[in-house]
Amino acid sequence: MTQPQVPAPQRRQSLVRALESAEGSIREHGRDFLVAFYSALRSLKLYPIENDQVQRALDGIFDTANRLYEVEGELECRVSHEFLYINSVRLRLNLGNYATFSHVLTTLRQCGIGAVDVEEGVERREWQVFLSQLITYAPRDAGPDLSGLCQRMTQGGVTHILLRPPPEHEEAFGDSEEAKEVAKRAYERSVAVTKELISGVRMGRTASAKRIKRAVQSIVDQVLRNEVSLVGLTMVRGYDEQIFTHSVNVCIFSVSIGKRIGLTKLQLYDLGMAGLLHDFGKSRIPLEILNSEVPLTAEQEEVVRTHPWQGVLALFGLRGHGEIPYRAMVASYEHHMKTDLSGFPKTMKPRQLSVFSKIVAVANGYDVPPARSFTKGVAVRPDEVLREMRENRDLGYDPTLVKALINLLGVYPVGTCVILDTYEIGVVHSANPDLSQLHRPVVRIVVTADGGRIDPGPLVDLASVDETGNYQRSIIKVTDGMDYGVNTSEYST
Ligand SMILES: [Fe+2]
Numbered sequence: 001m002t003q004p005q006v007p008a009p010q011r012r013q014s015l016v017r018a019l020e021s022a023e024g025s026i027r028e029h030g031r032d033f034l035v036a037f038y039s040a041l042r043s044l045k046l047y048p049i050e051n052d053q054v055q056r057a058l059d060g061i062f063d064t065a066n067r068l069y070e071v072e073g074e075l076e077c078r079v080s081h082e083f084l085y086i087n088s089v090r091l092r093l094n095l096g097n098y099a100t101f102s103h104v105l106t107t108l109r110q111c112g113i114g115a116v117d118v119e120e121g122v123e124r125r126e127w128q129v130f131l132s133q134l135i136t137y138a139p140r141d142a143g144p145d146l147s148g149l150c151q152r153m154t155q156g157g158v159t160h161i162l163l164r165p166p167p168e169h170e171e172a173f174g175d176s177e178e179a180k181e182v183a184k185r186a187y188e189r190s191v192a193v194t195k196e197l198i199s200g201v202r203m204g205r206t207a208s209a210k211r212i213k214r215a216v217q218s219i220v221d222q223v224l225r226n227e228v229s230l231v232g233l234t235m236v237r238g239y240d241e242q243i244f245t246h247s248v249n250v251c252i253f254s255v256s257i258g259k260r261i262g263l264t265k266l267q268l269y270d271l272g273m274a275g276l277l278h279d280f281g282k283s284r285i286p287l288e289i290l291n292s293e294v295p296l297t298a299e300q301e302e303v304v305r306t307h308p309w310q311g312v313l314a315l316f317g318l319r320g321h322g323e324i325p326y327r328a329m330v331a332s333y334e335h336h337m338k339t340d341l342s343g344f345p346k347t348m349k350p351r352q353l354s355v356f357s358k359i360v361a362v363a364n365g366y367d368v369p370p371a372r373s374f375t376k377g378v379a380v381r382p383d384e385v386l387r388e389m390r391e392n393r394d395l396g397y398d399p400t401l402v403k404a405l406i407n408l409l410g411v412y413p414v415g416t417c418v419i420l421d422t423y424e425i426g427v428v429h430s431a432n433p434d435l436s437q438l439h440r441p442v443v444r445i446v447v448t449a450d451g452g453r454i455d456p457g458p459l460v461d462l463a464s465v466d467e468t469g470n471y472q473r474s475i476i477k478v479t480d481g482m483d484y485g486v487n488t489s490e491y492s493t
Helices: 008-046 051-073 093-110 126-138 145-153 167-172 176-202 208-235 240-262 267-275 280-286 296-304 309-318 328-336 355-376 382-391 399-409
Strands: 075-080 081-087 115-118 163-166 417-422 427-428 442-447 460-463 476-481
Touching: 008 051, 008 075, 008 081, 008 093, 008 476, 051 126, 075 093, 081 093, 081 267, 126 145, 126 163, 126 309, 126 399, 145 163, 145 167, 163 176, 176 208, 176 240, 176 280, 208 240, 208 399, 208 427, 240 267, 240 355, 240 399, 267 328, 267 355, 280 309, 309 328, 328 355, 355 382, 399 417
Parallel strands: none
Antiparallel strands: 075 081, 075 115, 115 163, 417 427, 417 476, 427 442, 442 460
16 A cells, blocks of 8 residues: 655655754753763862762763763764854753853863764773863863873773864864874774774674764864874784774775865765775675685685675665765775776676775775785885886776875875985885975985984975085985884884
8 A cells, every 4th residue: 555645845844853853852962961071070070089979970971971872873072162062963051051061161172172072882980081181181281282181091091082172273283293193093993993893793793884984084084184194194004903904094095085186075074984894895704714824715716806795785784874875885896896897896787987986996906015015924115006006007096096196195105115315214204295296205214324223313305405406315215114124114103
């Protein structure tokens, strides 16, 4: 039997009502959360930690935060101008809650906090550390320096409460320590989310798409504000984390390429999702194949080659898969196809690859070889990978997008170890922002002309000239850092 048709205006009204009631529910839970936050702050300030009132207040914040998380699937408390937002819904201010609002707002501001992200699995102990830090940190270290507080939180074992500075500070502090710390947190958080996602799927748990979305958004925000720090982090590799860091790196490179070809922020959010999730199908490939120490058999290779289409199926299995952009699913399917369609999966009919898929393929092509070199112990120089990608058309990368990647990384990518004409040895820190000087990056000197190690050595711009107009330093050749006892990943940021 067919359902009776509901007239459009009524449908719209019921949609508006549903949205309003969802917002109302966040406001209600958000207010409870804020009151609990305020009470915990106050009682921690007034009484010793063992005091009953403090303990009750900590129970209160722990419970209300968990409840909010259960209902919403996420918890972000953000400060913007004179308002507080919970998960993007502005909390309404009235006379009854004015004191609570303004106290929380002032405390967060004094510590230089623009947003607090609470992750699933937060422990009561983490709330205690965070709130105690807010109290002790605010009066003494008032100002916008968030990195000190972030460090203290990390030392205190807080991993599920993440802090971000207000957007205006992120811009103002471009290359500062604070900006680096924020970039690092965004990176680590994305690695953690990816790990949870992939490991969760292996254990039969369905992950939430909303969390992935939020992690990707912070990566995009960081690429737009603080690209150098974030790209530097792609060099740092840990063996265990490799599959997860690879996904995050591909996300970062994809978004950076997307930015260079003029995509909008919203498009970059979708592209970032495509980058982070491109290899999601690997969660369905047996671990003994993925982690094999010996070359794979032909049958095993075939199994690995199913990951693009397995990825699409796995993405549909995510909780809230409606949040995953369609183009991210397409990129999972197409990222190994190559521009001439000679890759895999094989296509029956000619097709036009999506630009997202081509971007993800380039990002993936750059990040994969170093990852392999790590497991197999064969050093692949980043500049050689780039050259191969540019010159070998059989690899099937879109040349314009490879160019965009070179613009991002410079001819000598971040982390390349170089010998200079001054006989100093340096590690590339960042590409020269002047595109006509891509062959003259900014380099950190790590070994002096007489062979002495310096740590931390100075940053030098190879484009700078002396009074006679000659370059002060030039690259003679690229070398393997290990020959000189230089671990390049230590110098990436
Ligand atoms: Fe892949």
